[in-house]
Amino acid sequence: MHISYFYIIINYSIGYIITKEAKFLSRMSGQTTRIRYIDIMKGITILLVMVGHYFNNRLVSTFIWSFHMPLFLFISGYFFRDLPIRQRLHKASVSILLPYWITIFAMSVLEGIYFLIQNHLGFESASVFRMVAKRIVSGFFVFASDFGVPFKPEHIPTVYALWFLGALFVGEIYLALLLKLKNVYLRLIILLYAVFFSKWLITWTFIPLGLHYGTVFAAWLYVGYLYRNDPKFIVSPVAEKVLILLWFIIALFEYKADYRFDINQFQYSFYGFELLSAFGGILFIKWISQWIERFSPFLTNFFTYIGSKTIWILCVHATDQALLSHFIHSIPVSTRVLMPCRFLLDLVLALLLNRGWRGVQMRLRNHS
Numbered sequence: 001m002h003i004s005y006f007y008i009i010i011n012y013s014i015g016y017i018i019t020k021e022a023k024f025l026s027r028m029s030g031q032t033t034r035i036r037y038i039d040i041m042k043g044i045t046i047l048l049v050m051v052g053h054y055f056n057n058r059l060v061s062t063f064i065w066s067f068h069m070p071l072f073l074f075i076s077g078y079f080f081r082d083l084p085i086r087q088r089l090h091k092a093s094v095s096i097l098l099p100y101w102i103t104i105f106a107m108s109v110l111e112g113i114y115f116l117i118q119n120h121l122g123f124e125s126a127s128v129f130r131m132v133a134k135r136i137v138s139g140f141f142v143f144a145s146d147f148g149v150p151f152k153p154e155h156i157p158t159v160y161a162l163w164f165l166g167a168l169f170v171g172e173i174y175l176a177l178l179l180k181l182k183n184v185y186l187r188l189i190i191l192l193y194a195v196f197f198s199k200w201l202i203t204w205t206f207i208p209l210g211l212h213y214g215t216v217f218a219a220w221l222y223v224g225y226l227y228r229n230d231p232k233f234i235v236s237p238v239a240e241k242v243l244i245l246l247w248f249i250i251a252l253f254e255y256k257a258d259y260r261f262d263i264n265q266f267q268y269s270f271y272g273f274e275l276l277s278a279f280g281g282i283l284f285i286k287w288i289s290q291w292i293e294r295f296s297p298f299l300t301n302f303f304t305y306i307g308s309k310t311i312w313i314l315c316v317h318a319t320d321q322a323l324l325s326h327f328i329h330s331i332p333v334s335t336r337v338l339m340p341c342r343f344l345l346d347l348v349l350a351l352l353l354n355r356g357w358r359g360v361q362m363r364l365r366n367h368s
Contacts, residue, residue, distance in 0.1 A: 143159065
């Protein structure tokens with residue numbers, strides 16, 4: 001019964017927050033020149049990331065993992081602008097590195113408090129200072145998981161879902177440098193070479209700062225960048241339908257073969273097919289988003305709102321992963337109950353934190 005009450009409270013909290021934002025969303029839809037289905041895609045994507053991490057259904061996760069990271073990058077590339085390198089560094093540092101490092105330090109503080117409590121209760125005898133230092137150091141290596149990197153040092157923890165931000169920063173800088181080349185086909189050749197070079201390099205050494213992910217990220221960012229400037233350069237309307245069908249077939253084959261396309265573990269043996277499949281998945285979500293924009297104002301507002309809080313949700317989600325990794329196996333609750341609760345709790349905390357931060361900003365402006 002208490003779990004039912006928890007679901008009611010969490011769902012009411014989400015509904016209350018969304019309702020309070022309704023006036024803002026309606027004003028935004030009337031004033032903005034943004035393409036709303038892209039914002040809807042952002043909202044769908046961050047929810048799919050959380051579903052892929054929390055819900056242990058192999059069929060669902062296979063389909064989600066076949067395109068969700070490329071979809072994130074495609075959207076980021078869609079909004080990417082060719083800026084001078086210094087301006088790009090500043091913009092990426094503020095919008096990507098700042099929340100990345102704030103979350104790393106938040107993780108270290110919360111994990112430090114956890115180990116202090118464990119030491120006090122006699123359950124652990126770990127050095128709190130060492131654990132906090134390891135978490136901070138992990139921010140410089142951007143390891144997404146303990147798998148897929150054979151030479152990953154055991155003493156350096158992973159940063160969980162936060163790896164996306166670290167790698168995105170590197171990918172944006174790579175792409176900014178690449179765009180200084182005027183020949184489009186030369187850019188594509190360099191990108192493809194860099195993607196396969198990174199996969200080869202990671203098999204015999206580890207690379208800090210997410211540099212090994214950056215090449216793959218730059219490639220997908222570039223796809224989104226090209227699509228925004230000239231969609232037909234990437235794919236024709238007829239080819240879109242073919243790619244969506246191809247995505248479904250390849251993802252179904254991956255499910256039957258118990259194989260998963262995974263960028264953070266460099267699992268892509270047939271990258272040409274997987275690239276086409278992932279792009280088909282992106283186009284499928286684009287089609288769904290356009291349908292939502294056309295027929296459902298409520299869902300349009302909901303996903304647009306969630307999409308505008310992507311960074312907040314991702315950072316809270318990564319912090320949840322880091323904290324619960326220490327004691328999740330000792331929680332006396334079934335996975336079927338725990339995972340939906342974590343999903344909803346991450347969402348509510350991220351929205352509340354964002355709302356609180358906006359309140360602080362408004363008060364600072366009023367005082368100034």
